[in-house]
Amino acid sequence: MDLIVVCSLIFTAVFLFVLGVDTLRTSKGNIIASRINQVTGKKADADKNINNNHNGNQLFRKFLARAGSISITRRLGRKIDKKLEEADILLHGGEFIVIIVCIAIATTIMIFTLTLKPLTSLVLGAVSVVIPLFIVESTRNKRLVDFNAQISDALTIMSNSLRSGFSFVQSMDMVRKELPNPIKKEFDRTITEVNLGTPIEDALNNLSKRVNSDDLELVITAVLIQRQVGGNLAEVLDNIGGAIRERIRIKREIKTLTAQGRISGVIIGLLPIFLAVFMLTANPGYILELFTNRVGLIMLTLAVLGQFIGLIVIKKIVDIKF
Known part of the structure; x- marks a missing residue:
């Protein structure tokens, strides 16, 4: 209990200190900017910028930038920078790590306030880290699917x-x-x-790295080869567009054939959650033993890990690549 309280106070103190220092620096910068803009005749814009800089969202964003620039968060963030870019989430990896830490701490404090169980609070706080990562991965996959669906129309145009x-x-x-x-x-x-x-070749390679699409990489490779050896690029794009449309048709057919397996995975994943909610409503004392007992927490942790492993295995089975 004492450890959680001390960690919470330290986190709050650091947050307020960084926020206060940044506010002082921003205020000083606004005074200088205001004087310069008065000379250049842009006083209205200066006043608007001053108001915007005092907005809570601006301050929180600057806190993320400051905390995300710390060496340890920057090093950890490099591993997720690529996924954030592919998901079109306007955050650096270090900033995202800071958000994950804030969510974990907030969840731990909230659960501890409700249950007064340090171990339960720490376990659920650690589990909450998965939520932002899941959101990023889902956003990235959805954006990639939407992009691939547009490639054939783009090639036609x-x-x-x-x-x-x-x-x-x-x-x-x-x-x-x-x-x-x-x-x-x-x-x-x-x-x-x-x-x-930027040379067109480098710009296209940058596009391929940002999107990370196999279909787009095929298009860019064909374009770069055509620029070196010559040929009818319009005909090449038509042929690639036809091949991509056929791939999309086959993928949709496979998705239809594997629908039963995917539904089974969803049911297997959601069934324990519904059962836990039902037991918590019907007989709270029965299921709360899992959260108040050390053996119960170990069983819950193993069950959650087993669920994730099962979902991953099912996903690998129904995810047919060709």
């Missing part, structure tokens, strides 16, 4: 634009104008890189 006399970059600009996100945002970033002087 690009091939028609090339036949109409547009350049390759102009055909990408047509895709950016015609299609929604996520392909709109990624193509817009690539076009911006080219306009700022």
